[in-house]
Amino acid sequence: MSFLVRFGISLEKDLLRKFDSHRKIKNYANRSEAIRDLIREDLVKAEWKGNKEISGAITLIYDHHKRELLNKITDIQHDFQKIIISTQHVHLDHDNCLEIIAIKGSSKDAQELADTLKAIKGVKHGALSMSSTGKEL
Numbered sequence: 001m002s003f004l005v006r007f008g009i010s011l012e013k014d015l016l017r018k019f020d021s022h023r024k025i026k027n028y029a030n031r032s033e034a035i036r037d038l039i040r041e042d043l044v045k046a047e048w049k050g051n052k053e054i055s056g057a058i059t060l061i062y063d064h065h066k067r068e069l070l071n072k073i074t075d076i077q078h079d080f081q082k083i084i085i086s087t088q089h090v091h092l093d094h095d096n097c098l099e100i101i102a103i104k105g106s107s108k109d110a111q112e113l114a115d116t117l118k119a120i121k122g123v124k125h126g127a128l129s130m131s132s133t134g135k136e137l
């Protein structure tokens with residue numbers, strides 16, 4: 001845990017007004033916490049661009065009745081097992097499934113896994129949530 005440092009920021013009045021109304025919508029109690037999160041967000045983006053070790057989650061929505069779809073999803077996950085921490089499968093309704101894949105590894109592998117899964121015929125929606133291991137934040 002590092003200690004807090006205070007510093008001043010100069011910015012246009014209009015930009016500050018927009019920032020304040022934005023942070024209130026986002027439920028930030030004060031400017032400091034909102035700015036801290038903006039900085040962390042940018043640092044996480046840099047980790048992903050720099051192919052650092054990251055963590056995140058891939059979510060998939062698909063119809064399990066589609067032929068070969070489940071086999072393909074399983075095969076691909078076995079190919080990427082070095083970055084997959086866990087997988088959770090939820091039966092959303094009679095047809096649709098939600099799969100949440102927790103990942104930790106290089107950002108390049110994570111992006112490749114997400115792209116490969118999303119490209120499977122029958123996957124209705126796929127999303128990659130990019131996060132950090134937290135070590136660099």
Ligand code: NI
Nearest residue numbers: 064090091097
């Ligand atoms: Ni299911």
